[in-house]
Amino acid sequence: MILVYTHKITPRVRYIFKHIFTRILSVEIDFTTKVEEFVAFNGPKLSYTNVALGSEFFIKSTDLLFQQGVSDVEISVSVWEDVPCFFFQGTKSTIPYDIFSASFYLITRYEEHLPHIKDQHGRYTADQSLAYINGFLEKPVVDIWAYKLKKALKERFPDYDYQERTYKYISTIDVDNAFAYKHKSVIRSIGGLLKDLYKFNIFNVIDRLAVRFNLRKDPFNTFQELINLKNTYNVRTIFFFLIGDYTTFDTNVSASKSKFRLLIKDMVDYARVGLHPSYYTMDNIDKLKEEKQRLEGITNMPIFRSRQHYLRFSLPSTYQQLIDLEIKEDYSMGYASHSGFRASTCTPFYFYDLDFEIQTPLKIFPFALMDTTLNDYMKLTPKQSLGKINELKREVKRVNGTFITLFHNESLSNYLRWKGWRRVYESMLKIATS
Structure with missing residues (x-):
């Protein structure tokens, strides 16, 4: 188990930490808001807060996981070791990005709750998304960030038994x-036949009739x-x-x-x-x-x-x-x-x-x-x-x-x-x- 210290355990914190640690990395975690309990813990641990408590494994947090509701979030995407990332928190943080807030933003589809233009079918379009605009739509960056976190944890806590999930x-x-063509109503069948005749789709007409008279499989x-x-x-x-x-x-x-x-x-x-x-x-x-x-x-x-x-x-x-x-x-x-x-x-x-x-x-x-x-x-x-x-x-x-x-x-x-x-x-x- 890895112990996580944070100044406030919100539903958002619990949700995204569970997703990254439990579902992606197969690592059990627990939370504490008590500094003395965190300091006394002898196993692997990390803090997720505004300022490091000491020299522990520290990830500096943004405000997103401690807020409620939806509001405009300023995002600037940069590159973290060849992988796009955002919510840069500086080098004093063991992980230079708040990947928990970034992952929460992406997984909850936060941007789809903000005002946006829908297509002709009332759908949110890919070209409005942060992932498309910044060229990482075809990369599962949340999982990639999680594995980068795991690599850093292994360096700090090499004796912990890390499990591997399976593809x-x-x-x-x-x-x-x-x-x-089969099992359509008479009206739909006749309508389809007339449409094909009108468009001179002769091969479609032949296929349609062959299927209807059981001369060919649908x-x-x-x-x-x-x-x-x-x-x-x-x-x-x-x-x-x-x-x-x-x-x-x-x-x-x-x-x-x-x-x-x-x-x-x-x-x-x-x-x-x-x-x-x-x-x-x-x-x-x-x-x-x-x-x-x-x-x-x-x-x-x-x-x-x-x-x-x-x-x-x-x-x-x-x-x-x-x-x-x-x-x-x-x-x-x-x-x-x-x-x-x-x-x-x-x-x-x-x-x-x-x-x-x-x-x-x-x-x-x-x-x-x-x-x-x-x-x-x-x-x-x-x-x-x-x-x-x-x-x-x-x-x-x-x-x-x-x-x-x-x-x-x-x-x-x-x-x-x-x-x-x-x-x-x-x-x-x-x-x-x-």
Whole structure:
């Protein structure tokens, strides 16, 4: 155990110290505000306060972890041994930066609580973020800082038994469209056919008719392949099913269709299943509740995992709604337009509610990349995408973090814009598990 002295133990202090020491470094800690208790302690210890008590391992604190609420914070990013960092505290501090305040700022998405411009889907955009502006979006800097802290602690306390955590990989699959053509309503099928005819998409028309008359397998029905690959590479896989009512942005098969319901039931037998709340649930808890109950009715089991459709969430309201509905895990923390680490960490963390200044029971699993980001936004070829995947995996592996990827069942179809992407998924599993 490492003893931490601080002049005031706030919920923020307890939260971020637990994240860095317990979840990233696998080190147990305890706190004290009593100088005499700190001085008398014979084990490894450090102080986190304004002025050092003596010659101890000292990290000079900023005011952020001792405040409440949200206000403008002046930030100047500089470089600490080749790694971007901020909240510089001078050389009298054993660690020259207050990495605890910096980590808290990033993990709580403090900047997303400040006034900002939203995109057409009501989302916070990557190009406004501190990480993007300062070029560290694709680095899990919170974990990197933690390991630099560990190195300094080892130099000061070499006899302490430091544990190592293990690298993990999770493959997540969003099911926005379980089928391209099958099991759609007559009206939607006719409408799609007429649209293809109007645009002279003759090959689409042929495919559509062949699938409808059972002459060809539906191209988006890649679920058996996904399960086979899961078993081959022994990968933890989670399917998030969109089962909301039809809208412009929610175009999956109706949840009333028996074939779709059977598909979901089958996936429960082979993998983990979560809810993919529809587009308009971001600000509508009644709709979110209805969809959760609908999925639970199909699976006959509690649903406690979730990822927002279009990655459409607003802090803190969306997460507060998930908590109210007893969702325990959320996988929405990432950007649609950019790969990387939105919360600057590759370690799952608990959502800290800045409105109420408490750590909540909602665990956030940040993902590093998404297939549509690589293909549609970044315009990368399959080969270039594998290079990007390898880069991000290496960043996570260096700090023994959790590498999480987001693909869709349709990207394994090798159909239309997804030609060549089935190979990308399997190659990614090889890279991620190697």
